[in-house]
Amino acid sequence: MTVLALLASAITALPTRLDPVRLFLDADVVVQVVIGGLLLASIAVWTITVAVWWKLGSAERRCKAYEAEFWAAKDVDAFQAEQRKKDIPSARVAQTGIAEWRRSTGGKAIDRDGTRARLAGAMDGAVADEAERMSGRLNLLATVGSVAPFVGLFGTVWGIMDSFFRIGQQQNSSLAVVAPGIAEALFATAIGLFAAIPAVIAYNRLSHRVNRFESRLFRFADRFHATLSREMEA
Helix, strand or coil, X not given: CCHHHHHHHHHHHCCCXXXXXXXXXXXXXHHHHHHHHHHHHHHHHHHHHHHHHHXXXXXXXXXXXXXXXXXXXXXXXXXXXXHCCCCCHHHHHHHHHHHHHHHHCCCCCCCHHHHHHHHHHHHHHHHHHHHHHHCCCXXXXXXXXXXXXXXXXXXXHHHHHHHHHHHHHHCXXXXXXXXXXXXXXXXXXHHHHHHHHHHHHHHHHHHHHHHHHHHHHHHHHHHHHHHHHHHHHC
């Protein structure tokens, strides 16, 4: 076999494009653990994003329908009894206000200012509970978004250290020896960014939607508070 044939066969054997699977399999075990953890974190990020987005959308639709029927209802107690078993945040806020109003106006002497303050505090607390229930899993998105790049960087540093160790063993600093190890190490940083960027975007968008949902509940609570105040004065 001639020299040209040997060179041709060597060029043919070289990979023609980046193979993430091969990079993962050839990487050091520590880098593999880092990449595996980041991939699991990325899956968790997408799962939480889809679940919370769907949950918020469903809650917004239920609250919109409930509030329209609530203000049109002639018998609030009967309407609340029908909606009690349904998962509607606005209904729980209204029920909290009704319960506090009954406790505060059940006696002979009514403290109007104290009743108004207790109504506002009770319904504001109910709104805060609903917002917290909606945003309970967003802290994981924030954690992944802030930590994942550094975890990937740790994998990269470890992989580069391992590459230099191999160079010292082989006593050969040519690009053919250095490049594969560095590519495997940099792959960890890429996976870290792959997990972090969607996490940050999802956290910002979902936090905005939760805040908007909380504001909607506060507006409903304020309007119901005004209605109960007028009822108490009458």
